[in-house]
Amino acid sequence: MRPQLKEHVHPAIMNFVRQKVEESGGNGVVVGLSGGIDSMTVSKVCADALGPEKVLNIFMPSHASSDEDRRDAEDFCRRTGMELLVEDIEPAVRSFMSMLPSAERKELAGNIMARCRMIVLFHHAKLRGRVVMGTSNKSELLIGYFTKFGDGGSDFCPIGDLYKTEVRQLAELVNVPRKVIDKPPSAGLWEGQTDEGEMGMSYDDLDQILYGIERSLTNEEVAAETGLPLEMVEKVWAMHRSSAHKRKTPLIPKLGIRTLGLDWRE
Numbered sequence: 040m041r042p043q044l045k046e047h048v049h050p051a052i053m054n055f056v057r058q059k060v061e062e063s064g065g066n067g068v069v070v071g072l073s074g075g076i077d078s079m080t081v082s083k084v085c086a087d088a089l090g091p092e093k094v095l096n097i098f099m100p101s102h103a104s105s106d107e108d109r110r111d112a113e114d115f116c117r118r119t120g121m122e123l124l125v126e127d128i129e130p131a132v133r134s135f136m137s138m139l140p141s142a143e144r145k146e147l148a149g150n151i152m153a154r155c156r157m158i159v160l161f162h163h164a165k166l167r168g169r170v171v172m173g174t175s176n177k178s179e180l181l182i183g184y185f186t187k188f189g190d191g192g193s194d195f196c197p198i199g200d201l202y203k204t205e206v207r208q209l210a211e212l213v214n215v216p217r218k219v220i221d222k223p224p225s226a227g228l229w230e231g232q233t234d235e236g237e238m239g240m241s242y243d244d245l246d247q248i249l250y251g252i253e254r255s256l257t258n259e260e261v262a263a264e265t266g267l268p269l270e271m272v273e274k275v276w277a278m279h280r281s282s283a284h285k286r287k288t289p290l291i292p293k294l295g296i297r298t299l300g301l302d303w304r305e
Contacts, residue, residue, distance in 0.1 A: 040264060041243070042250045044201070044208035052197050053088035059195045060089065060170060067093035068172045069164040071156055071190070072115070072123065073226075074098070074108030076210050076219055078174040079115055081197050083213045085172055091120040097163060099156045101129045103230055111219055124163070128155045149228030153189025161192075170194040178203040178242060181249050182275060183282020184234070190226065191285065202249065203242040240271060248275045 060068060067089060070082045078096075086094045098112045109125075116123035135151045136142035142151060160171045173193025175185050177200055185191040198206055203224070210220050224234040224242065235241050244267055251261035251272075258276055262269040288300045297303040 040250060041247055042202045042204050044205040044212070048201070048205070048209060049084065049087075049212055052084050055195075056085050056088040056172070056197055060093075063170050063194065065164075065168055065170045067095065067167065067169045069095045069097060069160050069167070069169050070172050071160050071174060072096035072098050072112045073174070074105075074111040074115075074219070075222065075224060076215060077176055077198065077206055077224075079111075079215045079219055080206055080210045080213060081172055081174045082115075082121065083119065083215060084197060084209075086119055086121055087213065092122075094121045095124060095163060095167065095169065096121055097124045097126055097159060099126050099128045099159055101127070101132050101152055103152070103228055103232070111216070111222075115216065115219070126159050128152065128159060131155045131158075145228070145232075149226070149232075150186045150189060152228055153186035153226070154192075157189050157192040164194070172197055173199070175199055176203050176206050177201055178245055178249060179234075180286060181252075182238070182245070182278040183285045184238065184278075185285070187285050202246040204246045239274070244271065245275060248272050249279070252276060252279060 056068070068085050070078060070085060072078045072082055082094055082096050096112065096116055098109060100109060113123060132148070132152050132155055135155070136148060139147075139151070142148055164171045171193045173191070173196040175191060175196055176198050179185050180199055198209070201209065207220060225232055226234065238245060244265075247265040248261055248267065248271065251264055252275070256264065258269060258272045261272045291298055291300055293301055
């Protein structure tokens with residue numbers, strides 16, 4: 040059983056974007072545009088909600104970035120009338136790598152890169168009086184496939200309740216270019232890196248498993264429903280369980296009447 044995009048999703052996300060920008064007193068949004076499907080979908084929905092003039096897209100290349108991604112980002116912004124800013128983060132990444140131990144390890148270098156991008160996004164958001172719209176989807180969030188205070192750092196996360204399967208459907212609805220929809224998903228953290236290669240499974244399989252977990256099925260029931268190996272289901276469940284801390288604000292010990300993150304509801 041696969042998650043399917045519901046009819047109300049596009050207008051609901053547009054209303055969410057308008058409401059949160061208004062509540063925050065911002066005059067627009069900033070989006071980290073990677074050249075991939077998630078960021079382009081978020082950018083396009085924000086433009087639909089606010090107008091293209093209210094969306095600042097920032098492409099942040101490094102040594103791991105591809106020329107294709109940059110061209111796709113440029114073509115997308117040219118076609119939609121949105122502003123594109125290119126900020127080369129390579130000097131900052133190299134500086135951190137020169138001072139931090141073992142930074143040549145690709146997973147550590149990738150975290151540095153993701154956090155440098157977060158700094159750039161929030162700098163320009165502060166500079167222009169805007170808010171940062173994150174581009175993480177539900178599939179990534181549920182297994183912790185993001186860098187804490189990196190690509191996981193944003194003011195709001197418009198597609199955070201959509202599985203990758205649903206993001207693809209939304210992308211088609213809002214006319215994200217077909218070549219971008221069909222492009223192998225990648226965070227662009229090192230040469231040749233792909234999301235599915237790192238996860239060891241396709242998003243299609245991952246989403247079926249997560250959708251079963253969301254409906255409180257046991258691992259055995261998920262395996263039976265999807266026809267996928269029980270070992271794969273158990274792997275996804277372990278990734279979900281071990282990454283719980285990444286989906287929460289830092290825990291605070293309860294000392295007062297109401298405590299942030301526990302019983303203080305905003």
